[in-house]
Amino acid sequence: MASPGAWRRDGNLPAELTSFVGRDRLLATLRQRLLEARLVTVTGIGGVGKSRTALRAAHQMLAQYRDGVWYADLSRLQDPIMVPHAINAALGIADQSARPEIETLADWLAERELLLVIDSCEHVVAATAQLVERVLRAAPGVRVLATSRQSLGVQGEQSLPIAPLLVPGDDRGESPYLNESVQLFAERASAVVPGFSVDEENITAVSELCRRLDGIPLAIELAAVRLRALSVEQILALLIDRFSLLAGASRTALPRHQTLRAAIGWSHELCAPAERLLWARLSVFSGDFELEAAREVCAGETLPEDEVMDLISGLIEKSILLSSSERSGVRYRLIDTLRQYGREWLDKLGETDDVRSRHRDYYLGLAERGEGAWSGPRQVYWFGRMRQEHDNIRAALDFCLRDPAEARTGLTLLSSLWFMWVACGFAREGRLYLERALAASPDPSRERCKALWVLAYVRSAQGDTAGALEAAEQCANDAVRVGDRIAWILATKMQGTAAWLKGDLHKATTLLGAAIQFHRSGRELNPGLLPAIVELAVVLTQQGELEEAEDLLRDCRQLCAERGELWLRSYAVWATSAIERMTGRTADAVFSAQEALRMKRHFHDVLGVVVAMETLSQLALDQGDAARAARMLGAGQVNWQMFGLPLFGSPFFGTEHEQCVKECRRLLGEDAYAEAYRQGTRMDFEEAVSYALGESGPDPRDGAA
Incomplete structure (x- = not known):
């Protein structure tokens, strides 16, 4: 399926849209429904083309929505509680805040005009309905296009059932060559067997084959793949045999969901035994995967590792498995319907x-x-x-x-995965999982100790200082009981972080200094030594001990450069810019803050970006550009709201921020300040970063000078 996120207006069509047979009237109806209703749900059986139809219609309507069309695929979710996570991730919202995610989503969407496509909702329909209801109440400019095997049941919803393609005989008077199902078969067949065409010799067999498959697109595509080894007539004969087994040869007794299962089952039977086994085992993957993973997970005594690649190639040739070339290499995935079928077989195999x-x-x-x-x-x-x-x-x-x-x-x-939760933008999800896992494992252990300091780290990043301190103290107590020295040291560091954010600088200095001393071996840089050094330097800066703080940061940057560490280095560079600003080296401070921002781009580090933007807004004010400062304050505030408690709830950050706001208002006047601030709030994340780096100006549509 298309990648989550927004489609650029000048981008290429997702692969699923490059071929689309017929259904022009259906697409026109769907586009009209989207103009009339704020929620349209495309419904139908599996394999009927719900996703492809929705994607095609959404792409055709790109120009209708000021803030674009966004796509979220829910087919891989197993737990309904993860629905808001998936939607936020698709929209590019950094998943960090300690607030309820639906609130974060509603706030982000409130002023936007966009179409949100939510694909494959049937297995999480209640959670999706709850989320959509909240979004539609909070964001009048948002419309939702969902695909599901059943309606969501939300007030104001319009459902658009998708029937299978017309088969020969349904469209009376039309030539069978112009029939939708026949055209789809011809298109897929010519891709499998170059030069294949539907002609007088095979039109009767093709027409009957399409009728037998009830016009279900996925079933037709699976049948077309068999042309590599069989003629149309042979495919039809084999399929009739299978239907006879399932339905006692009664054509009218064969419901369409059985037709699809028959087509999939028939493709399954035509696979070699080893291919069928691999298909079943691959069904445990959620989303796409690489060859190494397939070998490690699926190989065994009955499936030699050195055969997995050839078997994967066989499944690709049979259109069971899809492949895509990514920057990291080739990755594979099963279509959702085929993955479900594989899971059933895996269960049967025990x-x-x-x-x-x-x-x-x-x-x-x-x-x-x-x-x-x-x-x-x-x-x-x-x-x-x-x-x-x-x-x-x-x-x-x-x-x-x-x-x-x-x-x-x-x-x-x-x-x-502490680095994934804290540095890769999934703090809120990590917190949810950590709290559930810790509740299920209440007895002290080394595993629990590590999870507790990770939880403290995540909560600190969210601005939940009290929660972070609670987890860190519990970690320290349990670490003493189980004799885990490393966990105790990291708990000390996390307590120091909490003290800093609360404004208890003396306690923070003591705890962070102790953590640094314990980590001086240098073997473990993150998450203990380097963060402790940067945080201690910031604490010293706040206390006016600038020379000592700058020395610490210089050593930290050098250590990072030697090891190739970039993420924490960006924080050290940012902290250096604050010292440079306080000592009157404004140009150096701007250079450092922008250098930190460029590093953070590699990680989509919202926390680091908004902290750097706070510094750059203050520097812009120092340089006499209050309008630029106000725009960055607006952009920063929006992203703080998405990230968590603005400015960590920290007294130090909060005081600096309020001073900057007050001075901008004084210099610009209330109206001009409000307009510049509003322009900043209209920037998305990437636009804000680009503006802060001086790569772009404000959007001229906002009326900026």
Whole structure:
């Protein structure tokens, strides 16, 4: 399916849209419904083309929506509680705030005019309906286009059922060559067998084949693939045999959902035994996956590892498996309907728990590799990789959280992913998982200790200082009981962070200084040593000990450069800009703050971006450009709201911010300040970063000078 997120107006069509047979009237009806209603749900059986139709109509209506068309795919979710997470992630909202996610989403959408496409809702219909109701109340400029096998049941919803394609005989008077089903078969067949065409010799067999398949697009596409080895007549004969087994040869007794299952089952039977086994085992993956993962998870005594690649190629040739070329390499995925079929077979084989366990183990190993490499030169790679594996990480966590026997392993996986929760934009999701896992494992253990300091870290990032301190103190107590020295040191560091954010600078200095001393071996840079150094430097800066703070940051930047660490280095550079500003080195301060901002772009680090923008707004004011400062204040405030408690709730950050606002108002006057601030609030995340870096000016449509 199309990638989550917004389609650029000048971008290429998603692959699913490059071929679309017939249904012009249906598309026109759907476009008209979207003009009339704020919620339209496209319904129909699996394989009938709901997603493709919705995507096509949405793309045709791009120009109708000032803020674009956005796409969210829910087919990979297993837990309804994750619906808001998936929608926020699709919209590019940094998933960090401690507020309820639906509130975050509603606030973000409130002033926007866009179309939100929510695909494959049937298995999470209640949660989706609740979210859509809230969005429609809060955001009058938003329209929602959903696809589901059933309506959402939301007031004002218009449902548009999608029937299968017309088959020959349905469109009386039309030539069978012009029939929708026949045209789809001809198109797919010519892609499989170059030069194939529907002609006088095969039109009768093709027409009957389409009738037998009830005009269901997915069934027709699966049948067309068989032309690599069979003639149309042979395909039809085999299919009739299968239908006879299912329905006693009664054509009228065969419901359409059975038609689809028959077509899928027939494709299943035509696979080699090893291909069928791999299909079943691949069904444990959520979303796409790489070859290494398929080998690790699916190979075994009955399926040699060195055969997996050839079997994958066979499934691709049969249109069971899809492949796509990404920057990181080739990735594979099963269509949702075929994945469900594979899961049923995996259950029948009695292998579900074993294969899901191997799937969990693979992603646990990946998480641990990422944790070990995070502070090195491949940090940007691991940021992208873990975001790419997000769906499979969720599936692995769900497996652990549903089985009490897997609770400790779940804690290990969750805590190994601390860098994903804090640095990759998933703090709120991490907090949800951590709190659930800790509640399920109340007895002190090393695994629980690590999960507690990770939870403290996540809560601090959200501005929940009290919650962070609670988790850190509990970690310290449990660490003493189980003899976990590392956890105790990290708990000390997290308590120091909480003290800093509360404004208790003396306590913060003591605790952060102790954490640094304990970590002086230098073997572990994150999340203990480097963050403690940067935070202590900020505390010293707030206390006026600028020379000592700058020395600390210089050492920190050098250590980061030697190790190839970029994420924490950006914070050290930002903290340096604050010292440069306080000592009158304005040009140096602007350079440092913008350098930090450029680094943060690699990680979509909303927290780091808004902190840097606060500094740049103050620097703009220092340079006499109050309008620029006000725009950045507006842009920063919007992103603070999305991230969590504005300015961490920290007295230091809050005081600096209010002083900047007050001075901008004085210099510009209330009306001019309000207009400049409003222009900032209209910038999206990337626009705000570009503006803060001096790469672009304010949007001329906003009436800026």
